[in-house]
Amino acid sequence: ATSQFAVILVQGESGERTILWERDARIRIRPEDLPREEIQRSRAVLLDGHDVPASIASARAARGAGVPVVLDAEKVQEGTEELLGLCDHVVAASSFVAQLLPGAEPEEGVREIHRRYSPGTAAVTLGADGALGFDGREVVRVRGIEVAAADTTGAGDVFHAGFLFALLAGKPFPAMLAFGNAAAALSCRKVGGRAGIPPLDEIVETLSRQSLSND
Numbered sequence: 001a002t003s004q005f006a007v008i009l010v011q012g013e014s015g016e017r018t019i020l021w022e023r024d025a026r027i028r029i030r031p032e033d034l035p036r037e038e039i040q041r042s043r044a045v046l047l048d049g050h051d052v053p054a055s056i057a058s059a060r061a062a063r064g065a066g067v068p069v070v071l072d073a074e075k076v077q078e079g080t081e082e083l084l085g086l087c088d089h090v091v092a093a094s095s096f097v098a099q100l101l102p103g104a105e106p107e108e109g110v111r112e113i114h115r116r117y118s119p120g121t122a123a124v125t126l127g128a129d130g131a132l133g134f135d136g137r138e139v140v141r142v143r144g145i146e147v148a149a150a151d152t153t154g155a156g157d158v159f160h161a162g163f164l165f166a167l168l169a170g171k172p173f174p175a176m177l178a179f180g181n182a183a184a185a186l187s188c189r190k191v192g193g194r195a196g197i198p199p200l201d202e203i204v205e206t207l208s209r210q211s212l213s214n215d
Helices: 036-041 052-064 080-084 094-100 106-117 155-168 173-187 200-214
Strands: 004-010 017-023 045-047 069-073 089-093 121-125 131-134 139-142
Touching (some): 036 052, 045 052, 052 080, 069 080, 080 106, 089 106, 089 155, 094 106, 094 121, 106 139, 121 155, 121 173, 131 173, 155 173, 173 200
Parallel strands (some): 045 069, 069 089, 089 121
Antiparallel strands (some): 004 017, 131 139
16 A cells, blocks of 8 residues: 655745655556546536546546536646646646746636636636636636735645635636635635635635725
8 A cells, every 4th residue: 555745844934835745656546446426416526637537537427417627727747638628617826827828927828728728717826916717708806815824735725625615606706716715815824734724604704804895
């Protein structure tokens, strides 16, 4: 048996983190390992794209059953572009956009991802600067939320969880981005990838305050 191993280094002043990660190839998820019936019964499927063949198979199974597919896009690999074409919502790290489309600014990047791969929405997370997305009609910008950051570990994962929560709640695209953005920002206040995950009522309260400050 084998497992993954990671060491996370966090800067004391900024909370920015660096991850040293080793993942044995023997624990890759293969297409034949997938629980296809469970995927087809799901309300949505969130993919991280690490095991690309399995991710593609998951996306195909979900789309065949009318289940929306959300991609947490972090790294361009062989097969990533095929996967992009199977997703309903692409939420990418800024480093992914830079790798896929060298030299592209965030807005240009999400527009081009939408044009090339035709997801319903394409978005990029921008850390302390918030997030930006495009739904084929308009560009949506969500400004960053200021917090006393202790550790940014897991913030991207929390963003995707918040985005997916809002999607399943039937929220429009701007609200999906805003919810993910708020959840991610609040998660950075404590050390550890899970310790800072905020409760639902705190996310809602933060969004309410932000809305009032924008009026």
